[in-house]
Amino acid sequence: MKFVILVHSNPQPWGHPTGDYVAENQALPKEQREQMNTEFEALLTQLEANGELLGGEALGDPATSTLYRWQSGKPIATDGPYAESKEQFAGFFMIDVATRERAEEITEAFAGPGETIELRPAMWPGGGDR
Amino acid sequence: MTSERCEDAWRRETPLVLAALLRRSGDFETCEDSVQEALLAAAGQWPTQGMPDNPRAWLIRVASRKLIDHQRSHAARTRRELVDSTHAPVDTRYVGSATPTALPPQGDDTLQMLILCAHPALSDASRVAITLRAVAGLSTAQIAAGFLVPDATLAQRISRAKATLRSAGARFEAPTSADLPDRLHAVRHVLYLTFNEGYTSSGGKSLIDADLATEAIRVTERLHRSIPDDTETSGLLALMLLTHARAPARTDERGDLVPLAEQERTLWDRDLIARGTALIEQALSAGPAGPFQLQAAIAAIHDEAATAEATDWLQITMLYRMLDRLAPSSTVTLNLAVAVGMAHGPTAGLDVLAPLLGQADQQHNHRVHAAHAHLLELTGSTAAAKGAYLLAARLTGSIPEQRYLNRQAGC
Numbered sequence: 001m002k003f004v005i006l007v008h009s010n011p012q013p014w015g016h017p018t019g020d021y022v023a024e025n026q027a028l029p030k031e032q033r034e035q036m037n038t039e040f041e042a043l044l045t046q047l048e049a050n051g052e053l054l055g056g057e058a059l060g061d062p063a064t065s066t067l068y069r070w071q072s073g074k075p076i077a078t079d080g081p082y083a084e085s086k087e088q089f090a091g092f093f094m095i096d097v098a099t100r101e102r103a104e105e106i107t108e109a110f111a112g113p114g115e116t117i118e119l120r121p122a123m124w125p126g127g128g129d130r
Numbered sequence: 131m132t133s134e135r136c137e138d139a140w141r142r143e144t145p146l147v148l149a150a151l152l153r154r155s156g157d158f159e160t161c162e163d164s165v166q167e168a169l170l171a172a173a174g175q176w177p178t179q180g181m182p183d184n185p186r187a188w189l190i191r192v193a194s195r196k197l198i199d200h201q202r203s204h205a206a207r208t209r210r211e212l213v214d215s216t217h218a219p220v221d222t223r224y225v226g227s228a229t230p231t232a233l234p235p236q237g238d239d240t241l242q243m244l245i246l247c248a249h250p251a252l253s254d255a256s257r258v259a260i261t262l263r264a265v266a267g268l269s270t271a272q273i274a275a276g277f278l279v280p281d282a283t284l285a286q287r288i289s290r291a292k293a294t295l296r297s298a299g300a301r302f303e304a305p306t307s308a309d310l311p312d313r314l315h316a317v318r319h320v321l322y323l324t325f326n327e328g329y330t331s332s333g334g335k336s337l338i339d340a341d342l343a344t345e346a347i348r349v350t351e352r353l354h355r356s357i358p359d360d361t362e363t364s365g366l367l368a369l370m371l372l373t374h375a376r377a378p379a380r381t382d383e384r385g386d387l388v389p390l391a392e393q394e395r396t397l398w399d400r401d402l403i404a405r406g407t408a409l410i411e412q413a414l415s416a417g418p419a420g421p422f423q424l425q426a427a428i429a430a431i432h433d434e435a436a437t438a439e440a441t442d443w444l445q446i447t448m449l450y451r452m453l454d455r456l457a458p459s460s461t462v463t464l465n466l467a468v469a470v471g472m473a474h475g476p477t478a479g480l481d482v483l484a485p486l487l488g489q490a491d492q493q494h495n496h497r498v499h500a501a502h503a504h505l506l507e508l509t510g511s512t513a514a515a516k517g518a519y520l521l522a523a524r525l526t527g528s529i530p531e532q533r534y535l536n537r538q539a540g541c
Contacts, residue, residue, distance in 0.1 A: 049286065050286065050290050051283045051290060096283070124528055124529065127329060127330070
């Protein structure tokens with residue numbers, strides 16, 4: 001089953017990994033941050049090696065977005081961001097795993113203080129169960 | 131000489147060539163790599179230069195050379211690194227003398243290869259992938275297209291699976307008679323998963339060159355030829371044929387799912403139905419029926435009905451009850467509820483479904499809500515049916531199924 005792991009964050013200034021630029025994360029003791037980073041890197045290595053990770057991207061500053069809205073019968077472009085919200089869409093990973101439980105286990109490791117991680121199932125083009 | 135015929139030939143020979151190599155070197159990983167390289171060579175040469183008189187001998191010769199190259203470079207590396215190698219030096223005279231007369235009997239090799247690929251140390255996804263490579267002879271790119279995942283991901287899974295086989299000490303060998311039932315059970319499970327993966331990924335349309343459902347049928351036919359007296363394998367093959375026969379009517383021109391009751395039955399493949407029906411009748415007369423045989427018998431009854439109204443729901447109900455005793459599952463209960471609803475009226479069907487609706491672990495199962503909606507609709511409870519259809523639509527992960535359920539809800 002395919003899932004996307006969506007990272008919602010507001011790093012200041014914008015940067016990746018987002019946790020490095022989020023105040024709540026920066027407030028953690030250095031040793032704890034290093035351990036979390038090491039564990040996360042190990043998880044990514046594991047996901048790449050076993051073929052569960054399909055891909056992913058870190059996204060640019062929302063200020064660099066271009067938004068297209070339909071107006072008077074044609075698309076009108078304006079410069080981003082999409083919303084002046086606290087958290088922005090900062091990046092995504094796509095995984096393909098055997099069960100929802102495995103997806104939840106993986107996604108937990110993406111969580112950090114001051115950020116929201118969303119696990120969302122992908123839909124598929126055929127009929128039947130997966 | 132068409133390239134299709136060449137591809138048929140090298141795909142047919144793949145497990146036998148791999149088996150021949152494995153007899154000389156127990157290292158599955160290196161042997162499998164060597165066979166893939168030989169297949170690539172065949173893909174390059176055969177379509178333009180013509181197919182060799184004995185394709186299997188050609189492939190064994192080329193793959194054996196690749197195997198020797200791998201082992202020589204491995205041996206050289208080992209010497210350079212002054213590390214003990216676990217691999218014995220290869221007897222190149224023996225490997226070099228591959229001749230068609232040394233070829234093993236075909237049936238056992240296919241069976242043994244399937245058993246190796248269904249090894250208990252592997253995950254289901256790895257078992258399917260490695261079976262498609264080692265038995266069906268598909269390339270990594272073709273399998274990746276079948277699974278709708280990137281090539282690199284699939285390549286990782288296959289190399290991981292091969293490493294797992296190595297560390298589990300999996301060997302290419304004949305199963306003992308005590309082991310055989312469990313091993314065959316695993317093999318059939320893998321083939322059924324492969325077949326279903328074809329339906330889930332392709333949306334019923336062959337947009338990709340590797341149609342996994344067709345591949346699963348091909349491999350199951352090989353297994354059936356190898357053990358014709360195994361009635362559960364006959365049942366599995368019959369189930370696949372009888373299900374695949376309806377594929378042309380399963381989707382409309384937009385790619386939307388057409389439910390069984392609304393399918394244009396003249397589009398069903400009569401040859402597949404005749405073959406599947408003959409197979410299952412023969413298997414059922416041979417002794418006690420297993421789960422695949424019962425499912426095939428149910429599929430045969432659906433396929434026999436000239437119209438949806440002519441379906442023999444009483445007999446289907448009886449078969450689901452047998453399946454429920456033999457291999458109970460929520461899916462069987464669900465199907466039984468629908469069959470009872472058709473045979474004895476929707477209220478009786480709702481009674482069978484009621485325990486599932488109350489089960490906490492079934493609350494997110496869209497099929498339970500879809501069946502509930504269908505039975506409610508038959509009782510005339512339109513508003514309740516609409517609510518259940520919408521709930522089912524929200525929960526399914528299948529895009530065409532979601533469109534279908536939304537349509538049933540009137541949206």
